[in-house]
Amino acid sequence: MNLIPLSAFDLSLAAALVILLALLSVRMQLGIARQLLFAGLRTVAQLMLIGLILKSIFSYVHLGWITLLSMVMLLMAGREVMSRQKYRLRGWWGFGLGTLSMFISSFSITLIALNVIVNVEPWYTPQYAIPLLGMMLGNTMNGISLGQDRLNQSAWQQRSMIEARLMLGWTWSQAIADIRQDSIRTGMMPIINAMAAAGIVSLPGMMTGQILAGSPPMEAVKYQILIMFLITAGTGFGTFVSVWFGSRRLFDERERLRLERLQAS
Amino acid sequence: MIATMKLVVKNLQILNLQPWSFDLPAGECIYLSGPSGSGKTRLLRAIADLDPHRGELLLDGFSYLSLPAHAWRKKVAFLPAESQWWCDDVGGHFTDYDKTLLLQLGFTEAVMDWEIARLSSGEKQRLALLRALAQAPEVLLLDEPTANLDNKCTQVIEQTVEQYRRDSGIAVVWVSHDIEQISRITRHGWVIDSDQLREQHL
Structure with missing residues (x-):
C-alpha cells in the first residue's frame, strides 16, 4: 500500500472545520477566534516552510545544514519554554537554562x-535525524517548561517556608528539596501518562504516520517503543538538569533565597 | 549546651541606614527598637546573613564568611514574628529538642503528636522557640516574637528566653517596639531614629 496523496481541496475541507469552530467561538464570545485562526495560519506556514527545507536538505545531504536546522529548532524550543512560565529567571538565565537542558538531553x-x-549510515541522514530530534525537542520542551514553571511558582508562593528552613540552619538544597522533587515529578507526569496510555487510549502519532505510509504494523510499533523510551529518558534527564540548576539559581553564594531573580511574565 | 561566643557586628549597613556596630558578649541581651518600616527586621535578617548587606559579622573572632552560610545560621538563630510549618504534625519539625524547655514552655511530650492545623498562634510561637533553640545556637535573634500573642503567652516566652539565657549563656537580640516589654527584658539596646542607630541605656 502506498500513501494516498492529499490535494489542496482535501486540506481546505479540514480547514473549513476549523473556520466553522472559529465562527462558533465568535458567536459564543469565547474571545479565542483570532488566536485560533492565527495559530491555524501559523501551522500552515510553518509546516510548508519546514517541508520545503526538508525537501532541499534531503536532496542535498550535508552535516552543516542539518546542524543549522537543529540549532534553529533548539532555539525556538528554548523560546517556547521561556514564554510558558508564569515566573521566569531574569536575564539570559530564563532562556539559557531551558535551552541548555534541552540541548544536553535531546x-x-x-x-x-x-x-x-x-545505526543509520551516515549517522546524520536527515530522514532519521531531523524527525527524531524534532520529537525529542517537542517532548522535552513540555517536561522542562512544566518542571521549571512549577519550581519557580512554588518557590514564589512558599518563600516564607523556604526561608524558615534557612533560618533553622538548613542548606539551600535541603530547604527546597521537596519543591524540587515535586517539580521533577510534574515535568515527568505527561510522558509517564503517555507511556501508560500508549496503544490503549491512543495510537501515537508517529506510529499512525508510519502505518498510513504503508509500514508493517510491527515495524511501526518497534519504532514507536524506541521513540517512547528515548523521549522519556530525554524528558526525564532534561527536567532533572533544568530543575536542579534552576533551584540553585534561586539562591546566591551565601545560600540566601533571591526571588528578585525571578520576574513575572 | 553552653554558649560562649561573642558576636561582633562591624559597620553593618543595609538600605539607607547608617552603619551599625556593636559587641554582644555571650549571655547578654540587647533590644532593637524603632518605628515600623524603619528596617529592624532587615537588620536582624542581615545579621543572620539572610539578606545581602555590607559590613562584617564575627562570632568568636571568626568572620561569617569563614563558615558556610547554613552553618552560620545554625549558630545565629532567627525567630520570626510568624512561624512556618510544613509537616502535618508537630513532631515532623523536630529531630531533637530540650525536654526541660518543652515543659517550661507549658507542653508535655504528647505535643509532638498534635496536628499543626489545630495549634493556636501562641502554641505555634512557643513551639517555634523550642525549634529554634533545638539547633543549639550561640546567638538568638528575636523579631517581635510576641507581636500577635496574649499577655500570658508573652510572659511565658519572655521568661523562657530569660531563663535559657541565664542557663546557657546565649546572646540575644530582641526586636520590639513595646517599651514595657523592653523594660522587662533588658536595659541596654539600640533605637532606629530616622537613618541613625542610637545606643540607649534605660
Whole structure:
C-alpha cells in the first residue's frame, strides 16, 4: 500500500472545520477566534516552510545544514519554554537554562539513537535525524517548561517556608528539596501518562504516520517503543538538569533565597 | 549546651541606614527598637546573613564568611514574628529538642503528636522557640516574637528566653517596639531614629 496523496481541496475541507469552530467561538464570545485562526495560519506556514527545507536538505545531504536546522529548532524550543512560565529567571538565565537542558538531553540522546541504536549510515541522514530530534525537542520542551514553571511558582508562593528552613540552619538544597522533587515529578507526569496510555487510549502519532505510509504494523510499533523510551529518558534527564540548576539559581553564594531573580511574565 | 561566643557586628549597613556596630558578649541581651518600616527586621535578617548587606559579622573572632552560610545560621538563630510549618504534625519539625524547655514552655511530650492545623498562634510561637533553640545556637535573634500573642503567652516566652539565657549563656537580640516589654527584658539596646542607630541605656 502506498500513501494516498492529499490535494489542496482535501486540506481546505479540514480547514473549513476549523473556520466553522472559529465562527462558533465568535458567536459564543469565547474571545479565542483570532488566536485560533492565527495559530491555524501559523501551522500552515510553518509546516510548508519546514517541508520545503526538508525537501532541499534531503536532496542535498550535508552535516552543516542539518546542524543549522537543529540549532534553529533548539532555539525556538528554548523560546517556547521561556514564554510558558508564569515566573521566569531574569536575564539570559530564563532562556539559557531551558535551552541548555534541552540541548544536553535531546541532542545527546538523539546522537545515541542515531549512532548506536538505529545505526543509520551516515549517522546524520536527515530522514532519521531531523524527525527524531524534532520529537525529542517537542517532548522535552513540555517536561522542562512544566518542571521549571512549577519550581519557580512554588518557590514564589512558599518563600516564607523556604526561608524558615534557612533560618533553622538548613542548606539551600535541603530547604527546597521537596519543591524540587515535586517539580521533577510534574515535568515527568505527561510522558509517564503517555507511556501508560500508549496503544490503549491512543495510537501515537508517529506510529499512525508510519502505518498510513504503508509500514508493517510491527515495524511501526518497534519504532514507536524506541521513540517512547528515548523521549522519556530525554524528558526525564532534561527536567532533572533544568530543575536542579534552576533551584540553585534561586539562591546566591551565601545560600540566601533571591526571588528578585525571578520576574513575572 | 553552653554558649560562649561573642558576636561582633562591624559597620553593618543595609538600605539607607547608617552603619551599625556593636559587641554582644555571650549571655547578654540587647533590644532593637524603632518605628515600623524603619528596617529592624532587615537588620536582624542581615545579621543572620539572610539578606545581602555590607559590613562584617564575627562570632568568636571568626568572620561569617569563614563558615558556610547554613552553618552560620545554625549558630545565629532567627525567630520570626510568624512561624512556618510544613509537616502535618508537630513532631515532623523536630529531630531533637530540650525536654526541660518543652515543659517550661507549658507542653508535655504528647505535643509532638498534635496536628499543626489545630495549634493556636501562641502554641505555634512557643513551639517555634523550642525549634529554634533545638539547633543549639550561640546567638538568638528575636523579631517581635510576641507581636500577635496574649499577655500570658508573652510572659511565658519572655521568661523562657530569660531563663535559657541565664542557663546557657546565649546572646540575644530582641526586636520590639513595646517599651514595657523592653523594660522587662533588658536595659541596654539600640533605637532606629530616622537613618541613625542610637545606643540607649534605660
